[in-house]
Amino acid sequence: MALAVVHFLWKIPSATSLRARLRRSLQLCNRCYPVHASLSYEAIKQQYRPEVPEYFNFARDVLDRWTEVEKEGKKSKNPALWWVDGAGEEVRWSFEELGVLSRKVANVLSDACGLQREDRVILILPRIPEWWLVNVACMRTGTVLIPGTQQLTAKDILHRLQKSKAKCIITDDSVAPAVDSIGAQCQSLKFKLLVSEGHREGWLNFKDLLKNAPSDHHCVTTKCQDPMAIYFTSGTTGSPKMTEHSHSSYGIGLTVSGRYWLDLTSSDIFWNTSDTGWAKSAWSSIFSPWIQGACVFVHKMPHFDPSIVFESLSRFPITVFCSPPTAYRMFVQHKLSSYTFKNLRHCVSAGEPINPDVMEEWKAQTGLDIHEGYGQTETVLICGNFKGMKIKPGSMGKPSPGYDVKIIDENSNILPPGKEGDIAIRVKPTRSLFLFTCYADDPEKTEATIRGDFYVTGDRGIMDEEGYFWFVGRADDVINSAGYRIGPFEVESALVEHPAVVESAVVSSPDPIRGEVVKAFVVLTSDYASHDPEKMMKELQDHVKKVTAPYKYPRKMEFVQQLPKTISGKIRRNELRQKEWRKD
Template identity: 40%
Template sequence: MIRRQPWGQLRGQFGRFAAERGFLDDAPIHGQLARFACKRTFGNGAGEACSAWPPEVWHSKTGLRNDHFGKILNHEAPIPLHFNFAKDVFAAHAMDIATGDSDALVHVAKDGTETRLSFHDLLEWSQKIARFLKEDCGFQPMNRVIVILPRIPEWWALNLAAIQCGVLLIPGTVQLTSSDIAKRLLTAEAHGVICSQETLARVQEALEKRSPAPVHRLRATIIAASSSATTDPTPLVPPGWKVLPGLQDKDLDPLTGYFPSRSGDPCNLFFTSGTTGLPKLTLVNHVSYGMGHWGTGRYRIGPFEVESALLEHEAVAESAVVASPDPIRGEIVKAFVVLSESYLDVAHDPKQTAELIKDIQTHVKTVTAPYKYPRKVVDEFGNRLPPNQEGILALDLRKNRPIGLFTKYWKNDEATEKVLKKDHYLTGDRGYIDEDGFAFFISRADDVIISSGYRIGPFEVESALLEHEAVAESAVVASPDPIRGEIVKAFVVLSESYADVAHDPKQTAELIKDIQTHVKTVTAPYKYPRKVEFVSSLPKTISGKIRRIDLRDHEVGKRPIS
């Protein structure tokens, strides 16, 4: 562990180098420790930081300046040639006297046990794991390791360690079955797997029974136990398996060198959720992961801005804005509105209610700034479409490629070419952009229903369905029809108070008719579901997204609903 010592004890050439840059201003170090600190904070060579990062970019104590992250994300500054989050950001914070001892991670276990790790503690632990991965396991840069761990401190230390030594982590949820794990091992051509005690049996089954092909590539199989456990954290280790170093492990020295990663080098691999087919493996580079997440935290929709805009509308007396779960987009903005006295009667008329909601939404759109990212609407060939014309929502890559955008699908050129056309990234969402630059989502491209020539997006229909008191959850897909080509079919999970209706044919028919009438009043009549089927649950991915592909296959007789 690096000790921070009084100013007068700073000695030698490396000590002077650290002092000149304000490194550990009031707690410098000397001799070998000074060299160690300079390497940790500034890279493998003492002068590396000066040549790679100019003073206006690199803060002497906290590494890359936060405001410079914003400039890079907004394309106001060039992307650096080299970037390694573990070195350029985390280690810099850990070595700063002002932030090194502050909390970097606070973990609360299910039993209430709290574990607090400072930046310095987490850095030292991750460096021990990095040595373990490199020397004990034999992992080389660009080796791929699947990690199936719950939310325990080991995950964050392991992530930093992998970035430090250039190993590509592939995270997986603990809900994966042995079959899921086997497919992922095969797709990723994994060199290693790290799991916890609770997923060990499934991983072993995947390795021994389900997926013999990738076994020969494995350099190491590793089991991890939570350092925050109140019980004995020592796991039961199968023959040939290794144990990930714990927080209190004293047998390893920290690894001080860092993989000299360029910004565009691979950093992580992530499996897609698999809503439209088998999960694909996406490649993310160092700058996308390290700097892209900074943007994730900074650029978010603030409720205050939306509430302020709502209150400017004459019909709104009070408002509250929250994030609401959405099966397609993860979360959407939902507003709860108390109407002013002169508009109270509107709430009793469905048609007037729908009109007022649309008017309020239009008002909020006009008084809040549009999202200023380079978005376009294109056709299936990548040709740009004019405002208010429906097409595929896309990101314009001609001038600047978004920092957080994934690089490509791993070893799947065909899938990559489908989403990258004419310098545009096709999101797979259908919608349009108005003349003010606001984008409107209609549906996923794969989910569009073409009925009698009408293009119908399931999102609007599902939103209308959810406004009916009998509907707890719904999914809308195309169903083949000999006259119209396709018709709208809704799979509906009934709310608890209506659950018994599904067992009575007469009540079922009456409720279906009532739901269809409701949808006709809320949205365009041609969009209403001509078929409605009540189901106990909807097929979903592990991450909770509805698998419409299963419902579509069910409609054409390929498979039952599971």
């Protein structure tokens, strides 16, 4: 049964009233949301009527409600979280156990660290159960969570700590040395929590504190528009921006993803392979599945390995699966006839466009369609191929019922079908509560996203006569490589720190597996111009990996005498990018 979140969002009532309303919502849910119903797109738009109350907290208003459902025996026996490490270790937590443990972590944050609501907490952990506990605990305490990937370098972490003014960082012993190397430069950083065995000077041991923390905790009262999380996202110029989301934008806005795109119910076991540092992990490893009461399946998988994916889909009763197009491109290069995914019934993909031929090959080998979805760090699902819809391979599907999506021109005029323009979401006269609230501490960049009555995504697209949207490309120079958004400025800045580089320009270049990769055009100093090109490229690639997150390094490089520039001296990245893509 799918818990109808839109029907139980209310101001904080008594416990008796909560149980009564929960029962009514479940009864309504059984009538209105039949299991795995293939609704038409128009029916989805009619059915989706979210109610946004003044107060909302996902931990209290969703997760704790599912605990009540478990106690009443009205939910499947599936756990809330099912984690495996591939070596025989497993963790299975019910919603009740998740609640108890997350309250203990909330007490660690409040008591041991003295954190107050809206204090910022940076979390850098791999796919381990503690990552989920900290996410929920931050909701309970009203602290603002800032996730990060473990690929961040000391320089990246320094930027995030200084820009966010975070008071606490939570990580493990693989990242702790980098934090210590820059910690003295972060005046706001007061507490460091280590999620590892043993102890480290200057750090609090997370597991020791958790063991001794009380399990009673009163969830703070948060308004829908109070800040809940911040995600750093790359831009065309400058350092990554802080994209702030409220308690309602993900906690309520992702209802449409869980129910209609992922097609989840409380009987499902859902696996999303996203890295914990990205917003997609919040989308599909926390909010969308738990809104529906589904089980979140997690494989530790330190490094992506198709064989581990195939074995897990065969061994575990996973029913719904989400992975980026890059992964599916790897999957279809293998013969899957030796594997049987007997429980798998629904597959989705997001993060970048997926090739029609990959969709065709996946279906030929598994019998399953891939339902593509489109969204951004700043949004929830913008467009999707919803369950029951006709799939047009290569299309992002139709607009989410939570948004009014249009294709507009440079003057904010709505374009007719077949005309290319900017993909935009209407925000006037009323801004959707399911958009990011702002780029934190940067009102100018926030305002720059608005054109006329619309929030402009920065992506170009076309809508066809049937209302399907088709992705054309980025309107700016941000590179989307295997789902990783990489700003050219960050890579160029890393390159010019090397004494061999006079200047550089970074653009996207086509790649059969990753879709596109980072390519750098580099002008060398006279002292290095005669060096062996292959050795020089390797040296510069290694340099970038050390200066910034390794996934940003240029996989391709071309040494040139000069870069194309405008009259005012700005590098014409667009000219270089067009040159690259004409080669394909």
